[in-house]
Amino acid sequence: MYNCCCEVLNSVNEGIIIVKENLEVYSWNSYMEYITNIKGSSAIGNNLYTVLPSLNKNYFKKTVHNILNDGYTMFFSAAMHRDLMDTEENYNIKISKIQDKNNTFMLLEFHNVTGQMAQIKQLKKYIKELYNVNKELKKKEKVIENLAYYDQLTGIANRTLFYILAEKYLQNAKRNGSLLGIMFIDIDKFKSINDTYGHQIGDKIIIKAANILKEATRESDIVVRYGGDEFIVILPNIKDISDCKIVASKINNRTGNIVYMKDKEIKLSFSMGISIYPNDGDNIDKLIGKADKAMYIAKRNDEDVHYY
Amino acid sequence: MNKSSFKYDILKEVFNISAGKAANLLSEITGKKIILKIPDVTILDRTKSNIELTDYLPIKFSGALMVSTISFKENLAGKANLIFPAEKMKTFIQLCLNEEVYDEDNLSLDFTDIDFDVIREIGNIILNCILGETSNLLDIKLQYSLPEVKVYNQITFTKAIYEKEYQHILVLFITFIIDNTEIEGTIIVDLALQSLNELLRKIDLIEADTYV
Numbered sequence: 001m002y003n004c005c006c007e008v009l010n011s012v013n014e015g016i017i018i019v020k021e022n023l024e025v026y027s028w029n030s031y032m033e034y035i036t037n038i039k040g041s042s043a044i045g046n047n048l049y050t051v052l053p054s055l056n057k058n059y060f061k062k063t064v065h066n067i068l069n070d071g072y073t074m075f076f077s078a079a080m081h082r083d084l085m086d087t088e089e090n091y092n093i094k095i096s097k098i099q100d101k102n103n104t105f106m107l108l109e110f111h112n113v114t115g116q117m118a119q120i121k122q123l124k125k126y127i128k129e130l131y132n133v134n135k136e137l138k139k140k141e142k143v144i145e146n147l148a149y150y151d152q153l154t155g156i157a158n159r160t161l162f163y164i165l166a167e168k169y170l171q172n173a174k175r176n177g178s179l180l181g182i183m184f185i186d187i188d189k190f191k192s193i194n195d196t197y198g199h200q201i202g203d204k205i206i207i208k209a210a211n212i213l214k215e216a217t218r219e220s221d222i223v224v225r226y227g228g229d230e231f232i233v234i235l236p237n238i239k240d241i242s243d244c245k246i247v248a249s250k251i252n253n254r255t256g257n258i259v260y261m262k263d264k265e266i267k268l269s270f271s272m273g274i275s276i277y278p279n280d281g282d283n284i285d286k287l288i289g290k291a292d293k294a295m296y297i298a299k300r301n302d303e304d305v306h307y308y
Numbered sequence: 309m310n311k312s313s314f315k316y317d318i319l320k321e322v323f324n325i326s327a328g329k330a331a332n333l334l335s336e337i338t339g340k341k342i343i344l345k346i347p348d349v350t351i352l353d354r355t356k357s358n359i360e361l362t363d364y365l366p367i368k369f370s371g372a373l374m375v376s377t378i379s380f381k382e383n384l385a386g387k388a389n390l391i392f393p394a395e396k397m398k399t400f401i402q403l404c405l406n407e408e409v410y411d412e413d414n415l416s417l418d419f420t421d422i423d424f425d426v427i428r429e430i431g432n433i434i435l436n437c438i439l440g441e442t443s444n445l446l447d448i449k450l451q452y453s454l455p456e457v458k459v460y461n462q463i464t465f466t467k468a469i470y471e472k473e474y475q476h477i478l479v480l481f482i483t484f485i486i487d488n489t490e491i492e493g494t495i496i497v498d499l500a501l502q503s504l505n506e507l508l509r510k511i512d513l514i515e516a517d518t519y520v
Binding site: 058059062063066070071072073074075076077078079080081092094113116117120123 | 333336337338404405420421422425426428429432433436440443444449450451452453454455
């Protein structure tokens with residue numbers, strides 16, 4: 001029977017050590033020889049901590065004491081105890097007490113989890129890489145979105161975004177029965193400034209114009225660079241034309257409407273045309289058309305602003 | 309047993325002593341400062357009323373639960389379940405393994421075999437210490453299994469934990485603090501009537517000794 005038990009222990013794919021109560025090694029199976037390169041003949045009869053010095057740790061010894069005295073079963077995970085076994089491979093260790101009428105033994109089982117841990121480490125690495133790639137992709141998506149919808153020079157909404165937003169605000173106005181203002185603006189004498197002072201100054205002026213419009217408009221208004229030196233301001237939820245008048249007067253009456261150069265100052269002024277839903281149209285194209293016409297009338301009449 | 313009675317205080321003290329030993333062992337193993345507290349204990353009698361176990365879990369347990377279960381026998385028979393919210397366990401495991409704690413986006417409720425092994429070990433240490441020290445102090449012998457670890461939602465948890473053969477439930481509220489991260493959990497111990505009576509009898513002896 002004893003030989004049969006030894007055969008069984010030697011054929012399992014787990015390291016098995018049986019120690020006596022005094023921690024003298026009693027049995028050391030073939031797999032244990034394979035794990036540790038220590039022959040059973042060298043291990044048996046010697047103290048466990050002499051044969052496996054890596055187990056000679058305070059908490060391990062305390063645990064062994066508890067197992068022998070109190071019958072605990074202990075489990076040491078390979079992940080938390082990489083230094084318990086002095087090997088390249090990783091083992092979960094289970095320790096339990098075996099008792100018969102006269103004798104007490106301790107059974108140590110060593111289960112190889114190296115493959116699983118390597119797989120999990122690899123998977124975690126892939127997950128982290130995928131996470132980082134996803135993060136980069138999201139950043140790039142944001143950049144592409146910005147390029148698609150925002151004017152690169154001024155940072156404000158561009159023509160593409162204008163049509164999306166304008167349609168949305170128009171539908172809101174239709175639903176709520178409210179007014180929607182469209183203000184078409186261009187910079188007075190921009191072509192001649194650009195031709196005289198060059199594109200760099202021209203760009204500075206465009207940027208300044210965008211900032212002036214942002215500062216002069218309400219928080220709920222949307223300032224858009226429609227193209228070249230043309231801007232549109234969407235004015236949602238206006239009570240009546242006087243709201244538009246207030247915004248228009250803020251735009252042209254600001255004292256800071258000046259672009260400074262080395263030896264010259266350029267004072268900016270704007271021509272503005274305003275149309276209002278529903279009076280002036282029920283779709284965006286009509287409203288823009290009328291606001292644009294109104295702006296040309298303002299220019300021709302040397303007015304700041306004209307209402308369609 | 310009235311909650312304000314001295315017996316509850318003895319029971320809480322016994323469990324806190326054993327929790328302290330578990331914390332010391334875990335601190336040594338992980339190399340981190342770990343504190344375990346058992347601020348409250350309740351005994352429930354299934355035979356007297358319809359008990360909803362989820363009423364005794366901390367309010368924050370609204371999602372999945374990670375449960376380590378061990379069975380014990382000899383002078384006290386029953387099952388002990390250590391329950392923590394699954395969403396907190398990822399961070400907890402990474403702290404125990406001294407791994408980098410990733411931000412929330414990176415965490416999911418998919419636990420690897422390694423995660424389960426870590427929880428099995430920690431659950432084993434905590435439950436062994438609490439039940440083991442209790443059995444030592446009360447001079448009772450116990451034999452235990454290694455924990456099984458599973459993840460449940462609240463419905464499957466109630467079905468899994470409900471054991472018709474055990475009429476009494478001992479509920480311990482436990483707070484686990486590691487590296488300033490605090491996790492609240494619950495230990496639910498199913499006890500047969502004679503086991504509870506044996507436990508209470510031993511507590512009576514301690515109480516009597518206190519007044520001598």
